[in-house]
Amino acid sequence: MLSSRASLCVAAASGLLALSACGAGAGDGAQGKGKGAQGQGQGRPTQVGFVVVQPTAVAQTTELPGRTVAFQSSEVRPQVSGVIQRRFFEEGSIVRRGQPLYQIDPSLYRAAANQARAGVANAQAQFEAARVRADRYRPLAEIEAVSKQDYTDAVASQRQAAASIALNRAQLETASVNLRFTTVPAPITGRIGRSLFTVGALVSATQADPLATIQQLDPMFVDIQQSAADLLALRRALASGGVTLARATVRLKLEDGSDYGRTGTVEFAEVVVDPSTGAVTLRARFPNPDGLLLPGMFVRATFSQAIQQNVFLVPQQAITRDPQGHATLFVVGADNKAQQRTVTAPRTQGAYWVVTDGLKPGDRIITQGLRDLKPGAAITAVPANTPQRIEPPSPEQMKKMQQQKGAAGAGKGG
Structure with a gap:
């Protein structure tokens, strides 16, 4: 009887001992994890890639809607009254100035x-x-x-x-x-449209409808609409001296989204504002030897009106916007720490933001390794697109890894 009671006590003691061992193993495992996390947080500084920016001159590119207009357009009208006896041209053909088009009974x-x-x-x-x-x-x-x-x-x-x-x-x-005047000539050289009157029709010098219309399609005009507010801002910028006038070379995007292969130039801008639209019309001239541009087509015109001086081009991935819409970026500080700055970036230019304020010549802008980067964090700055060096772990790191692995195994065994 005594021996069986002693056996029960031994078993109970053994169970308590096992529970204590499991608790100790679990504590060691948690402690090991804490050390591991602490070691990871205190590892080497984050490696980031940077680019060095310098002030430059950037063209202010504008994309505006436009419509094609014939270089010359003339209505063929009779100057005397009578019956049309003959028609001397083919509809849609090219006619020359002075070429006879109609014969009225003389x-x-x-x-x-x-x-x-x-x-x-x-x-x-x-x-x-x-x-x-x-x-x-x-x-x-x-x-x-x-x-x-x-x-x-x-x-x-x-x-x-x-x-x-x-x-x-x-x-x-x-x-x-x-x-x-009984012989009606072509007033200009160009492509003539359909004839609105046939042989035998009675025409007069005071009629409302023309006999036909001739349009010169090479070169071709494009009338571009720009808001008066944008034009006013451009003139103020030119007056301030930070912007210089650029030669306005224009490129066109057609209605199907394709690019028109040839470039044009802005001829002039009107001196009045359309009261119904609040826009000013700029007229550009384009060569059109293939006849691809036809009068009345809607196009998108892209051109540079001015050149902005002393601005910085920053890759777009380097700049983010805060909830208030302010542009921010990280630069490499003098003590190899990430420094956050607020800059002025009013527009983009291709793959870059155009920064007009907030940067200095020679600043190193962080463009890679921005994920979870915090202001004041220690960093290792290398030029952008530098390959990362992967080194084997040191003996101390190997020992810590083995201890963490052993602690994790003991916890599972408990």
């Missing part, structure tokens, strides 16, 4: 010209007779063989005959011009 105008020509001949005959009479009366009036009044009337008749010649010649010229 019968009435030819008759009017002949009548005016006969009137000139009649006036010349009357003038000749009046001149001879005045010449004969001059010596007779001097010897008073005829009255001076008769001589005066003869001179006046001569002058009236001369005026009649001038009048009939003007009428002949008018009739000749109208006769010439």
Whole structure:
């Protein structure tokens, strides 16, 4: 009986001993984990990549909507009334300035010209007779063989005959011009559209509709709309001296999203603001030898209006925005610690932010290793895109790793 009670006591003691061992193992394991975490936090400084920035000049690129306009556009209109007898062109073809396009019935105008020509001949005959009479009366009036009044009337008749010649010649010229207008020529060189009147149609000089329209498509104009506020800001920047005017070379993006292969230049800007849109029209000129641009197309124009001086180009991944929208970045401090700065970055330029304030020449901007980077953290700064060096663990690190592994195994065994 005593021996069985002793056996129970021994078993109970053994169980308590085992529980104590498990508790100790668990404590050691937690302690090992704490040491491991502490060792990781106190490891080598975070390696980051940086780029060195220097002030530079950056073009202020603007993308604005625009619409293509023919370089020259002219409506073919009749200047006399009549019936169209012939059409001399093919619709959609290229016509040259002065080329005949339509023939209007010239019968009435030819008759009017002949009548005016006969009137000139009649006036010349009357003038000749009046001149001879005045010449004969001059010596007779001097010897008073005829009255001076008769001589005066003869001179006046001569002058009236001369005026009649001038009048009939003007009428002949008018009739000749109208006769010439019966052949309707092309006013400019370009591509002619469809004919709005056919052979046999009656046309007049006062009609509202043109016979056809000719447009010169090479070169081509592009009218670009820019808000008056943006243009005012640009002029203020130019006046301040921080921005210089750039030669505005324009590139186009077509309606299907493709780029137009050729570049153009801005010709001029209007001096008035459209009251309905609040925009100013800028006109650019583009070569169009292939006829790809057609009048009325909507395009997107990209061009540089000015060059901004003494700004910094910072890779976009280096800059973040806080909840208030302020741009911040990290620079490598003098004591190899991460230093956070607030900068002014109003716009992007390709893969870069354009920073106008907050940086100095030679600053080292951190662009890699930014994850979980805190202000004041110790860092190891290397140039961006430098390969990382992976070294084997030291003996002390191996010993700690083995201790942590043993503690973890003891905890599992408990």
